[in-house]
Every structure is written in structure tokens, then in C-alpha cells.
Amino acid sequence: METFYTGVIAHDPRFASVARVADPSLLEPTTRQLVESIVSAAHQIGIEIMIYETYRSQNRQQELFNHGATKLRTVGVHHYGLACDIVRVVSGEPSWKGDFSFLGHLAQSCGLIWGGDWGASNIKHSFIDSVHVQRCTVARQGDLFAGKWYPDETYNPYDDTQHLFAAATAPAVKPVAKAAASSGESSTSNKVS
Numbered sequence: 120m121e122t123f124y125t126g127v128i129a130h131d132p133r134f135a136s137v138a139r140v141a142d143p144s145l146l147e148p149t150t151r152q153l154v155e156s157i158v159s160a161a162h163q164i165g166i167e168i169m170i171y172e173t174y175r176s177q178n179r180q181q182e183l184f185n186h187g188a189t190k191l192r193t194v195g196v197h198h199y200g201l202a203c204d205i206v207r208v209v210s211g212e213p214s215w216k217g218d219f220s221f222l223g224h225l226a227q228s229c230g231l232i233w234g235g236d237w238g239a240s241n242i243k244h245s246f247i248d249s250v251h252v253q254r255c256t257v258a259r260q261g262d263l264f265a266g267k268w269y270p271d272e273t274y275n276p277y278d279d280t281q282h283l284f285a286a287a288t289a290p291a292v293k294p295v296a297k298a299a300a301s302s303g304e305s306s307t308s309n310k311v312s
């Protein structure tokens with residue numbers, strides 16, 4: 120079955136782009152719609168944010184890995200058009216500073232998993248990525264990366280209870296990212312960002 124990944128992303132000229140891609144059209148349509156609703160909802164409460172990165176190629180992931188910007192060598196959810204990094208706008212420039220818990224609230228209310236809690240706010244996470252949202256649970260990522268699963272247009276990760284539960288209880292499979300702010304018990308895989 121053709122998905123947005125196989126039908127659109129795989130044929131896009133930016134498929135192997137090393138440059139950052141911020142184009143919302145490379146987000147899977149439901150993900151794009153939700154991300155755009157988050158940007159306007161934030162605006163309405165007086166917080167200016169911008170779509171910083173949507174699609175990410177394997178080449179770019181490797182570059183980021185080589186420069187120590189990510190612990191993940193192989194592509195993550197961004198590669199499938201299902202994740203987006205959203206940052207603040209301060210004086211016209213992207214900013215990662217300040218509290219992003221508003222993004223968590225907005226993401227959850229529209230059905231996206233936030234990298235600040237990975238869909239399980241009741242547990243302590245070893246890896247935090249507070250500007251990241253995605254439309255799949257951490258537990259689904261393995262099947263996504265293997266080409267075995269892709270969300271349909273109505274998929275809501277918060278209804279994916281079996282997989283949310285697995286994400287919340289699975290032990291970390293990789294060391295804690297060095298940039299992680301929190302320490303302590305590791306609870307989710309860091310195959311993200």
C-alpha cells in the first residue's frame with residue numbers, strides 16, 4: 120500500500136538533502152494539519168512559534184550525528200514526514216530558549232506526541248526533546264522504520280493504548296543522550312529527534 124512516505128517523500132528532489140527542510144508540504148497531510156493548528160493556537164495565546172524542521176534525510180541525519188547534534192545515526196520519525204520541530208520566534212530568529220510546556224499541552228490536545236514527555240507525562244524520561252512533536256508513539260517507531268507500519272489519516276497515538284503503554288514501560292535501549300537535561304531512571308528509547 121502506498122503511503123505518504125513511499126508516494127511523495129521518496130520521490131521528492133529533497134529526499135537526500137543535507138540542508139534543513141522546513142517545508143510543511145513534506146509533512147504527511149494529517150501531521151501537517153495538526154502542526155499548523157498548533158502554530159495558530161500558540162499565536163492566539165501570544166506565543167510566536169515557527170516550523171523549524173520537517174523532513175530529514177539520512178544524509179542530514181548522518182551530518183548531525185557526525186557533529187554530535189544527535190545520538191541517532193539512522194533516520195528518525197522526521198524522515199517519514201511524521202515529526203516536526205517547532206521553535207519559538209524571538210526578534211525574528213528561531214529560539215530554543217524558555218519553557219516549551221505550552222507545546223506539550225497543544226500537542227496533546229490535537230493528538231501529537233510531544234518530545235518533552237513522549238506521551239507519558241507520569242514517568243521520568245531519560246531523553247527530552249522539547250521542540251519535537253510526532254504523530255506516532257515511540258513504540259511504533261520500530262515498525263515505522265522497518266516499513267511495516269504507517270499511520271492512516273485518522274490514527275491518533277493517544278488511542279494507540281497498547282503501544283503507549285509499551286512506550287511508557289520499555290527500558291531504554293540506548294545510553295542517555297549527553298544533552299539530556301534530566302537524569303535518573305530511563306524509561307523510553309531515545310530513537311527519536
Ligand SMILES: [Zn+2]
Pocket residue numbers: 197202203204248250251252312
Ligand atoms: Zn525532532
